[in-house]
Amino acid sequence: LAAWSEEDAFERRCMIQRSLAVDAGFVGAAASVEGRAATVEQLDARIASLFGQGAIRETPGAMETRHQEARLAWVTKDASGTMIERGEDWLEFDEEGLLVRIHIFAGQGMEAPPSDPLLAWERAWNARDDASRADALSEAATEVVRFTDLLTDVRGRDALGAEIGRQQDLLGGTLELSDRVEIFAAAGAEAVLVRQSAEIVLPQGGVIRVVNYVRLRGGRIERLSGFPSSAP
Numbered sequence: 001l002a003a004w005s006e007e008d009a010f011e012r013r014c015m016i017q018r019s020l021a022v023d024a025g026f027v028g029a030a031a032s033v034e035g036r037a038a039t040v041e042q043l044d045a046r047i048a049s050l051f052g053q054g055a056i057r058e059t060p061g062a063m064e065t066r067h068q069e070a071r072l073a074w075v076t077k078d079a080s081g082t083m084i085e086r087g088e089d090w091l092e093f094d095e096e097g098l099l100v101r102i103h104i105f106a107g108q109g110m111e112a113p114p115s116d117p118l119l120a121w122e123r124a125w126n127a128r129d130d131a132s133r134a135d136a137l138s139e140a141a142t143e144v145v146r147f148t149d150l151l152t153d154v155r156g157r158d159a160l161g162a163e164i165g166r167q168q169d170l171l172g173g174t175l176e177l178s179d180r181v182e183i184f185a186a187a188g189a190e191a192v193l194v195r196q197s198a199e200i201v202l203p204q205g206g207v208i209r210v211v212n213y214v215r216l217r218g219g220r221i222e223r224l225s226g227f228p229s230s231a232p
Helices: 009-019 036-052 116-126 130-140 157-171
Strands: 020-027 032-034 056-058 064-066 069-077 083-093 099-106 110-112 141-148 153-155 174-177 181-187 190-201 207-217 220-228
Touching (some): 009 036, 032 036, 099 181, 099 190, 116 130, 130 220, 153 157
Parallel strands (some): 020 099, 141 220
Antiparallel strands (some): 083 099, 181 190, 207 220
């Protein structure tokens, strides 16, 4: 975070490099890159561009952390203090606490209808038998999918299917995804990084609202993190 306000280019690059794991990656509208050196280049270029435009990035509010991830809201302001862009970072850490994946959600994403794998994700959460759930998950997610929410961190399709069943038994709710997603990064015509609102409608009448942050590989969900939504 300190690197975003460091004007000395050499010190800034050192600060960025010290924060990253060797296999760190960066996913954003400008590029998706793998490896620490490439990630340093992308972040440093982004920060240098802000300084070149006389702009700065501020981080109002607290960072939300859990498991090995965090969500951070930020705003970009010009030299007069006027806000010119708002966004979020979704960050993942390795076991040593170094950044292993940086996802940048800048401004407003391109709106689109949910893809077939995202619709299959909704079907999987609403399936009430193991076979139907497994079929839907095979369409929705990669075999090594990782899912996190406020209390849960599961990896792999089989473990995810079991977790969905556990949450269904606990909540008895129905998942309803928004009919629009925001795409923040793509590879050609294929979405890579999306954000989507969702609700779990409870049988007693309550609603749990979340925002899903999703990284896709080959069109299917590789990583999905659900954070509580502040939307009314």
